[in-house]
Amino acid sequence: MHGRPRKASKPEEEAASAAKAVKLRSLQSQFMKNHHDKIYTEEAIELSTKLLEINPEAYTAWNYRKLAVEDCLSRIDSDPNLVNSIFDEELRVVESALRQNFKSYGAWHHRKWVLSKGHSSIAHELKLLDKFQRLDSRNFHAWNYRRFVVELTKRSEQDELQYTDDMINNNFSNYSAWHNRSVLLSSLLAQNADGFMPNERIPDEYDLVHSAIFTDPDDQSGWFYHLWLLDQTLNVETPLLTSSWPSHGSTIILSGAGCLNGSSSKFTTFCSESGSFPLILYFDQAVGGVSSSTVTIDSELKGNEDLVWEPISYKNSQVSCVWVTHLKYVSTDLCEYKVKIRVGNSPGIVSSRGHNFRAPYEFVFTAHVHDTVKDSQEGIVSWTDGFDIWDAKSKDLNSLITLDQLQAEIDFKWRQEAIDSEVECFGILSDSKIGKLTLARLLMAREAMVSDDAVKGVRYEEILQLYNDLMALDSSHYQYYKDEHSVAFLHKMTSSSESLSRHLFRYRGMNNLVCLRLNNLSLSRIASVEKLLFVQMLDLSHNELHSTEGLEAMQLLSCLNLSHNRIRSFSALDSLRHVKQLKVLDVSHNHIGKHSVDTTRYLCSSPLSNSEWSQDDVGRQNPGLVTKYWDAYFVLRDLNLKQLDIAGNEISGNEFSSFVLQVVPKLVWLDGQKLGN
Amino acid sequence: MADKLVADKHVRYILMAEKKKESFESVVMDHLRMNGAYWGLTTLDLLDKLGSVSEDEVVSWVMTCQHESGGFAGNTGHDPHVIYTLSAVQILALFDKLSILDVQKVSSYIAGLQNEDGSFSGDMWGEVDTRFSYIAICCLSILKCLDKINVKKAVDYIVSCKILDGGFGCTPGAESHAGQIFCCVGALAITGNLHHVDKDLLGWWLCERQDYESGGLNGRPEKLPDVCYSWWVLSSLIMIDRVHWIEKGKLVKFILDCQDMDNGGISDNPKDAVDIFHTYFGVAGLSLLEYPGVKPIDPAYALPVHVINRILFTK
Numbered sequence: 001m002h003g004r005p006r007k008a009s010k011p012e013e014e015a016a017s018a019a020k021a022v023k024l025r026s027l028q029s030q031f032m033k034n035h036h037d038k039i040y041t042e043e044a045i046e047l048s049t050k051l052l053e054i055n056p057e058a059y060t061a062w063n064y065r066k067l068a069v070e071d072c073l074s075r076i077d078s079d080p081n082l083v084n085s086i087f088d089e090e091l092r093v094v095e096s097a098l099r100q101n102f103k104s105y106g107a108w109h110h111r112k113w114v115l116s117k118g119h120s121s122i123a124h125e126l127k128l129l130d131k132f133q134r135l136d137s138r139n140f141h142a143w144n145y146r147r148f149v150v151e152l153t154k155r156s157e158q159d160e161l162q163y164t165d166d167m168i169n170n171n172f173s174n175y176s177a178w179h180n181r182s183v184l185l186s187s188l189l190a191q192n193a194d195g196f197m198p199n200e201r202i203p204d205e206y207d208l209v210h211s212a213i214f215t216d217p218d219d220q221s222g223w224f225y226h227l228w229l230l231d232q233t234l235n236v237e238t239p240l241l242t243s244s245w246p247s248h249g250s251t252i253i254l255s256g257a258g259c260l261n262g263s264s265s266k267f268t269t270f271c272s273e274s275g276s277f278p279l280i281l282y283f284d285q286a287v288g289g290v291s292s293s294t295v296t297i298d299s300e301l302k303g304n305e306d307l308v309w310e311p312i313s314y315k316n317s318q319v320s321c322v323w324v325t326h327l328k329y330v331s332t333d334l335c336e337y338k339v340k341i342r343v344g345n346s347p348g349i350v351s352s353r354g355h356n357f358r359a360p361y362e363f364v365f366t367a368h369v370h371d372t373v374k375d376s377q378e379g380i381v382s383w384t385d386g387f388d389i390w391d392a393k394s395k396d397l398n399s400l401i402t403l404d405q406l407q408a409e410i411d412f413k414w415r416q417e418a419i420d421s422e423v424e425c426f427g428i429l430s431d432s433k434i435g436k437l438t439l440a441r442l443l444m445a446r447e448a449m450v451s452d453d454a455v456k457g458v459r460y461e462e463i464l465q466l467y468n469d470l471m472a473l474d475s476s477h478y479q480y481y482k483d484e485h486s487v488a489f490l491h492k493m494t495s496s497s498e499s500l501s502r503h504l505f506r507y508r509g510m511n512n513l514v515c516l517r518l519n520n521l522s523l524s525r526i527a528s529v530e531k532l533l534f535v536q537m538l539d540l541s542h543n544e545l546h547s548t549e550g551l552e553a554m555q556l557l558s559c560l561n562l563s564h565n566r567i568r569s570f571s572a573l574d575s576l577r578h579v580k581q582l583k584v585l586d587v588s589h590n591h592i593g594k595h596s597v598d599t600t601r602y603l604c605s606s607p608l609s610n611s612e613w614s615q616d617d618v619g620r621q622n623p624g625l626v627t628k629y630w631d632a633y634f635v636l637r638d639l640n641l642k643q644l645d646i647a648g649n650e651i652s653g654n655e656f657s658s659f660v661l662q663v664v665p666k667l668v669w670l671d672g673q674k675l676g677n
Numbered sequence: 678m679a680d681k682l683v684a685d686k687h688v689r690y691i692l693m694a695e696k697k698k699e700s701f702e703s704v705v706m707d708h709l710r711m712n713g714a715y716w717g718l719t720t721l722d723l724l725d726k727l728g729s730v731s732e733d734e735v736v737s738w739v740m741t742c743q744h745e746s747g748g749f750a751g752n753t754g755h756d757p758h759v760i761y762t763l764s765a766v767q768i769l770a771l772f773d774k775l776s777i778l779d780v781q782k783v784s785s786y787i788a789g790l791q792n793e794d795g796s797f798s799g800d801m802w803g804e805v806d807t808r809f810s811y812i813a814i815c816c817l818s819i820l821k822c823l824d825k826i827n828v829k830k831a832v833d834y835i836v837s838c839k840i841l842d843g844g845f846g847c848t849p850g851a852e853s854h855a856g857q858i859f860c861c862v863g864a865l866a867i868t869g870n871l872h873h874v875d876k877d878l879l880g881w882w883l884c885e886r887q888d889y890e891s892g893g894l895n896g897r898p899e900k901l902p903d904v905c906y907s908w909w910v911l912s913s914l915i916m917i918d919r920v921h922w923i924e925k926g927k928l929v930k931f932i933l934d935c936q937d938m939d940n941g942g943i944s945d946n947p948k949d950a951v952d953i954f955h956t957y958f959g960v961a962g963l964s965l966l967e968y969p970g971v972k973p974i975d976p977a978y979a980l981p982v983h984v985i986n987r988i989l990f991t992k
Binding site for chain 2: 006057317627
């Protein structure tokens with residue numbers, strides 16, 4: 001019980017409490033009688049007043065009072081003085097209840113109800129609010145009520161902004177005031193109101209929030225406001241195309257299923273039984289409206305009119321950062337084709353915040369269709385043998401459109417100046433947690449703005465060191481800093497073709513698949529996927545991953561090794577359902593089945609509560625097992641796996657293995673054993 | 678300093694509190710007995726002691742609280758409100774007695790409280806709050822009639838209450854608060870709309886609720902840690918898969934320290950008096966932290982996982 005100390009009650013205290021209880025009980029039953037019999041006499045109303053004075057949480061009493069007021073109003077002849085006196089009495093009762101408990105939802109709502117009946121003395125309301133906010137500047141009921149009054153009286157946002165100014169100057173440690181400030185400013189900036197241009201206003205706000213953060217670095221009040229300012233500085237509203245596969249200027253080899261005629265090639269090879277290959281668009285924010293009218297394909301590859309574009313997202317969502325279509329080709333038409341893609345050919349691609357993809361962006365790649373020899377044996381894929389080093393050409397890697405390439409359009413200068421200035425400021429706070437964390441974030445932001453390869457990558461060492469420092473300084477949040485460290489590490493690794501190529505290999509066993517080795521790197525999080533769309537084989541074994549969040553964009557991925565990680569359930573692998581090329585999956589030696597709490601249950605797109613529990617043959621024959629292993633069922637049945645490793649998990653065993661064989665009938669290898677016909 | 682969960686004492690505390698109806702504290706909370714019953718009974722189920730109460734007595738009392746409108750009141754004779762309607766449905770779910778409900782009646786009461794903008798009122802008097810959005814969605818989902826409301830509009834309204842720090846408030850523009858965040862994230866989780874949540878941003882806001890010294894969680898910046906936030910913050914973190922960002926061991930210790938080792942019950946902090954509310958949230962928090970001897974609880978529905986599975990996996 002908040003504010004009531006724990007102590008054994010003495011007998012006289014218990015007796016007093018019992019006596020109070022009897023009185024309250026009697027008051028309550030009398031009140032109930034009046035309420036049910038709809039008695040609204042002065043005496044009855046006075047009874048409810050007494051009740052609310054003792055117990056402002058008795059919500060039925062507030063309801064009763066509203067009914068009493070309506071009853072009174074219906075009986076008098078709208079004499080304004082009488083009406084006002086009725087409302088005044090209600091406001092008085094609310095005030096006295098609030099004094100008892102200024103967090104009472106019932107009391108505040110009753111006041112709003114009275115005011116919305118048209119009775120208002122705004123000066124009085126603001127004075128009352130001022131009183132409560134002085135008592136407790138964090139009382140969110142008061143702030144909400146303030147917003148209600150402001151809207152009712154149409155007070156200007158500028159005036160309210162001034163109010164937050166006053167509160168903040170009075171005491172920096174006022175998260176509620178900072179919060180309100182961000183809401184008001186957002187609105188004023190969005191309207192482009194007079195005196196509220198981002199390039200002038202945001203730098204001023206940085207100065208203001210510095211006073212809070214630098215006065216007391218441990219006080220969180222300014223932290224989130226600063227983060228919001230950072231977002232305002234970096235956030236380019238116009239959606240941009242970050243990367244694509246195939247990328248601009250690249251060459252790819254296409255063939256039918258089987259072995260390529262000829263040995264290793266320097267280009268990415270894509271084999272398909274279905275005679276189609278994916279075309280991936282990766283935007284910097286979620287967009288909708290990608291279709292065959294907004295994205296045009298110009299090529300001699302036949303049969304590619306009216307392509308269907310799909311967002312890679314949760315099933316409910318029609319917006320995504322990643323969009324995919326499949327271009328058809330005829331595997332016997334051995335030829336070289338140039339393909340030109342025009343993104344934003346006509347308006348229609350819109351971000352989820354409502355901003356249009358403006359400039360049409362064009363890119364061109366070449367596709368060679370090659371001959372194949374039919375191969376009879378499909379051997380087991382090994383993660384250790386059969387690899388060659390591969391030299392990545394920077395053209396074959398995805399090119400990233402960085403902010404400074406679009407300077408003119410997005411008013412780049414003030415943004416870069418603001419970030420540079422913040423970096424300088426926070427260098428001073430370098431011993432505190434918030435100082436280090438903010439500096440790390442600023443440096444990461446700055447890296448993302450730069451496109452020159454020579455300069456890029458230089459500050460990543462500093463960022464990684466900051467996160468290492470934070471892991472030691474603030475050990476409660478170790479895992480947060482670890483995740484950020486992994487993200488920074490991957491950004492660094494993908495920042496240049498030299499560093500990336502150190503991790504790239506080709507796997508002879510499957511037509512020289514491009515393999516990225518990221519094993520044994522203590523990675524707890526996946527990132528930079530937009531730069532890795534060309535990867536076909538990914539080794540993430542011996543890391544600290546607990547989810548495959550992010551991998552859904554890797555549409556070329558056919559082999560994935562997640563052994564020796566911290567995967568707790570198949571629901572954590574839900575994003576793999578989008579990776580339709582996946583043939584080989586190793587999730588051995590994880591924690592699947594070990595934990596009773598599923599942290600990814602609600603993030604996966606399988607039908608749970610409100611949709612149909614759809615059942616196919618497996619579902620109908622084994623409802624018990626499908627219920628028990630529902631997440632494995634949904635992930636596995638959507639894939640066409642040939643090779644699966646699940647040993648070394650708590651869930652492994654005969655029951656689960658035989659269940660898997662029913663759900664994935666075309667599986668060839670399970671835990672290294674070839675399955676009989 | 679406590680090093681274990683005195684489950685038996687908590688069970689006894691709950692059973693006795695149920696009987697101590699005439700203390701002043703109890704009479705003052707008379708109007709929310711339905712909530713109290715839900716907290717107490719769920720705790721008992723988590724500790725595998727639901728059998729200690731008379732199912733018939735509880736269920737028949739619950740039904741006396743149903744109003745002719747279909748909604749349930751906090752106690753017999755009081756007015757109906759969605760808050761108590763959800764608790765009533767949750768209690769019946771615990772006992773696997775949802776079949777005694779006139780589902781049509783209850784769901785119509787709730788669906789009737791959805792406003793034009795997708796928000797929900799708590800009752801006929803019109804208070805709007807995202808808590809009620811969660812309550813409506815959770816309740817109708819348990820009753821399997823989510824299609825009686827405009828889910829898309831409900832979701833849009835919740836998203837309009839999303840704030841710049843990644844959290845959610847009770848109405849558009851309101852400050853983030855862990856309780857509201859739980860409600861909004863829970864509602865989005867149940868309706869399959871968690872892609873609207875910026876998990877990294879919100880995850881950081883939530884993990885910063887952990888107090889370095891005590892290991893407890895507060896509800897918003899610069900406030901004191903409180904056991905009930907072990908539920909609101911923790912369940913939110915679990916639903917967005919960021920729970921690894923807090924130090925679980927320290928939180929377990931904080932919850933255990935809030936126990937009354939002699940009389941049973943858990944309080945908001947080690948110095949204050951215990952109550953049913955905090956006893957429930959402490960045990961539920963321990964459940965989410967996989968404490969041995971406590972059954973797993975679902976973070977979105979706030980009911981034991983076996984109860985939710987029983988409801989969701991059958992037609």
